Amino acid sequence: xxxxxxxxxxxxxxxxxxxxxxxxxxxxxxxxxxxxxxxxxxxxxxxxxxxxxxxxxxxxxxxxxxxxxxxxxxxxxxxxxxxxxxxxxxxxxxxxxxxxxxxxxxxxxxxxxxxxxxxxxxxxxxxxxxxxxxxxxxxxxxxx
Amino acid sequence: xxxxxxxxxxxxxxxxxxxxxxxxxxxxxxxxxxxxxxxxxxxxxxxxxxxxxxxxxxxxxxxxxxxxxxxxxxxxxxxxxxxxxxxxxxxxxxxxxxxxxxxxxxxxxxxxxxxxxxxxxxxxxxxxxxxxxxxxxxxxxxxxxxxxxxxxxxxxxxxxxxxxxxxxxxxxxxxxxxxxxxxxxxxxxxxxxxxxxxxxxxxxxxxxxxxxxxxxxxxxxxxxxxxxxxxxxxxxxxxxxxxxxxxxxxxxxxxxxxxxxxxxxxxxxxxxxxxxxxxxxxxxxxxxxxxxxxxxxxxxxxxxxxxxxxxxxxxxxxxxxxxxxxxxxxxxxxxxxxxxxxxxxxxxxxxxxxxxxxxxxxxxxxxxxxxxxxxxxxxxxxxxxxxxxxxxxxxxxxxxxxxxxxxxxxxxxxxxxxxxxxxxxxxxxxxxxxxxxxxxxxxxxxxxxxxxxxxxxxx
Numbered sequence: 001x002x003x004x005x006x007x008x009x010x011x012x013x014x015x016x017x018x019x020x021x022x023x024x025x026x027x028x029x030x031x032x033x034x035x036x037x038x039x040x041x042x043x044x045x046x047x048x049x050x051x052x053x054x055x056x057x058x059x060x061x062x063x064x065x066x067x068x069x070x071x072x073x074x075x076x077x078x079x080x081x082x083x084x085x086x087x088x089x090x091x092x093x094x095x096x097x098x099x100x101x102x103x104x105x106x107x108x109x110x111x112x113x114x115x116x117x118x119x120x121x122x123x124x125x126x127x128x129x130x131x132x133x134x135x136x137x138x139x140x141x142x143x144x
Numbered sequence: 145x146x147x148x149x150x151x152x153x154x155x156x157x158x159x160x161x162x163x164x165x166x167x168x169x170x171x172x173x174x175x176x177x178x179x180x181x182x183x184x185x186x187x188x189x190x191x192x193x194x195x196x197x198x199x200x201x202x203x204x205x206x207x208x209x210x211x212x213x214x215x216x217x218x219x220x221x222x223x224x225x226x227x228x229x230x231x232x233x234x235x236x237x238x239x240x241x242x243x244x245x246x247x248x249x250x251x252x253x254x255x256x257x258x259x260x261x262x263x264x265x266x267x268x269x270x271x272x273x274x275x276x277x278x279x280x281x282x283x284x285x286x287x288x289x290x291x292x293x294x295x296x297x298x299x300x301x302x303x304x305x306x307x308x309x310x311x312x313x314x315x316x317x318x319x320x321x322x323x324x325x326x327x328x329x330x331x332x333x334x335x336x337x338x339x340x341x342x343x344x345x346x347x348x349x350x351x352x353x354x355x356x357x358x359x360x361x362x363x364x365x366x367x368x369x370x371x372x373x374x375x376x377x378x379x380x381x382x383x384x385x386x387x388x389x390x391x392x393x394x395x396x397x398x399x400x401x402x403x404x405x406x407x408x409x410x411x412x413x414x415x416x417x418x419x420x421x422x423x424x425x426x427x428x429x430x431x432x433x434x435x436x437x438x439x440x441x442x443x444x445x446x447x448x449x450x451x452x453x454x455x456x457x458x459x460x461x462x463x464x465x466x467x468x469x470x471x472x473x474x475x476x477x478x479x480x481x482x483x484x485x486x487x488x489x490x491x492x493x494x495x496x497x498x499x500x501x502x503x504x505x506x507x508x509x510x511x512x513x514x515x516x517x518x519x520x521x522x523x524x525x526x527x528x529x530x531x532x533x534x535x536x537x538x539x540x541x542x543x544x545x546x547x548x549x550x551x552x553x554x555x556x557x558x559x560x561x562x563x564x565x566x567x568x569x570x571x572x573x574x575x576x577x578x579x580x581x582x583x584x585x586x587x588x589x590x591x592x593x594x595x596x597x598x599x600x601x602x603x
Contacts, residue, residue: 007372010379011306018386025390028409032337035403040333050330057270057328058258063191068400069477070336071272074178074190076561077477101186108181108562111189113255130332136407138399140474143558 039134052126055119064110066144068135075110077144082131084142089124096120145507147218149225154508155235156211157501161590163204163242164494168583170197175576179569188250195249195275201489202273203242208497209318209354210235213295213311215504216361221302226294234290241283245276267328271339274325281325288319306375307364310382311357317350333401344393347493348417348459352385355455355496356424362448362503363428368436377427384420392417395467399476407469414467418460421452421492428452440602441506441514443523447499450531454491462487462538474553479545479568487538490530498589505593511601518596526592529585536578544571 036042061067064075085091096115103109115123145151170193177183177190184193218225225231248257254270261277263269268278276284292315299308324341360378364371394410428449439445462484466475475481502523506515514520552564559567 005376007306007376007379010376010383014379014383014386017383018390021387021390025393028391028394028406029337032397032402032406036331036333036401039403040331040401042331045330053330053332053335054264054267057267058255058263060191060195060254060270060275062270062272063194063254063275064189066477067332068336070396070400071477072191072194073477073479073482074194103182103185106180106182108177108190108565109185111186133333133401135399135401136404138473138476140553141558143552143560 041129041132041134044129044132046125048122048125049129051119052122052124052129055115055123056126059113059115067130068133069138074108077139078127078130079133079135080131080139080142080144082128084144089121089128092124092127093120096123147224149228149231150215150218150504151508152225152228152231152235153211153215153504155232156207156214157505157508159235159239160204160207160211160497160501163200163207165586165590166246167197167200167204168579168586170194170200172576172579172583175572175579178572179576192249192254195254196246198273199249199275200246203238205493205497207238208500209315209358210238210291212354212358212497212500212504213291213315215500215508216311216358217295217298217308218302220305220308220361221298223298223302226297226301230290230294234287234294237283238287241280241287245280248277249275266326268326271328271335273343274339278326281322285319285322288315288322292316292319305371306378307357307361310353310360310378314350314353314357317353318346321345321350336400337397337402340393340396344396345390347488348389348392349386351493352389352420353382355451355492356382356385358496358500359424359428359448359451362444362499363431365503366439366441366445366448367431367434368439369431369434374431377423377431381420381423381427384416384423388413388416388419395469395472398469398472411468415464417467418456418464421456421460425452425456439513441503441520442602443515443520443527444499444503446524446527447495447502450527451491451495451499454487454495454531454534456491457535458484458487458489458491458538462542474549475545478548478553479541479571480549481545483538483541483545486541487534490534495531506601514602515592516596516599517602518599519592520596520602522588522595523592526585526589529588530582533578533581533585537575537582540571540575540578544568544575547571 062071064072066073066077068079069077081092082089096113097120099110099112101112173184173188173193174190174197177193214225214231257277258269261279263278266278268281269275295315296312299312321342324338327338329335356378360374363369364374391409392414394406395414397406397410432445432449466472466480466484506513547568548564551559551567552561
């Protein structure tokens, strides 16, 4: 780089640019936080949904599935599983309960987690809540 | 080695390589589970193996960053490390905590681990990459603080260079943003929003400062180019990295419930994220071409050039490929993401740690500057085996991802996830073969430490 562009100038761009864009990021974050109540379906977060999120986390569901497109890519997207299963929490519970303990020969199979009735209800309610978040029409179709 | 205390870097590098082997073994297991679905089921289900694979990666890269810092900072500061003893204590604390956590993943069901470690008191587990029990996370914070204190005190008492200052800013940022891993609200959107403050602001933010400063250090040492020139480049690169990368976080906010203006902010700024990586490539080749001496450690120079190129391809090109919102709408959460993740992590972070190990290890093992020619040839073979196989892993995953995107998301008659997975199986098989070659490359890499030890040093 030429002599007219000095190290001091480069340093100032680094500090000035980083601080400016971090502050801009904070401002956008502030705005996002005030816009979220309209979008994030927080009214639906009951104690049961909160418990469902804990069940989701404590069984590491994200280790195979994606939720709103984030996670592992080994098993189906679950952000819209409630709608994919015909708007039915019962269908979700039935699927989780039905998984064979020893798996399916040669194929991927979800483990049998032996969830209690309360935990099953909770995780199904959590997935219902997730499906009703405004995700700008993502995923593109029902297959997730 | 100019300062005695630089020797504490050695156990860090050894541990890093050991955990790297573990990471790749589990990677090969995962690749096989993609095509033989019941492989090791139910003993090691996919989610457990994946957790081990990604967590080992993070931990060994952190070991690598710490080792690099302990080697680099005394030399830059022209003084002994503030406390070599503290560095050794944190080494063992981190290693034991890491080992116990991985054993916990493997030996008990995850839900049991959560219960045993009291996750309900402060729930932080079960989120991608942040699966560690809360107590491990607290341990990571303590180790990071002790480490930064040690490095910070060394910088303070010695010569202050741009390289060590940028490194320190990166390390402090790493520790600060990790604190967001303790914030886990019931609101899924908020959870995801701030989860990225750890994950994105690490790998597309402050880690780039660490990467830049280590690369600058190795280039100063191996090319003999004037420090002033290299430091100016470093400032420009990290300035671009943060200017594009901070708002670039927005490319994760398109579809998680955040306002839709993020599609604009995220697309525009993250489209510019390849720029700092491109600059880094130009920088590395420029410095090597303008070198004032031929450093005997040619393997280290190869790694330095390699990391610049592969980081640009993996983070820059493969990142750009799916970062624009209208494209990401279809590719989000497919094998495209996996393809990008693999090459970006390898190119930017694995290779920079291996660059530093390659440069420092000969001195740490009592040589003047470099290994024997024979040892370097073996190391360069491992460079090409691992790098080329990673290129193929990425290409095969990209093939899988393009097909998956089309069949599951784009066509008029979208197919279910599992149906699509079977249709793209051939790509997973080819990826697995490439993965095995990578593992072989890693064995060759390790062999390079034991071959040609008695031969005379390259001069």
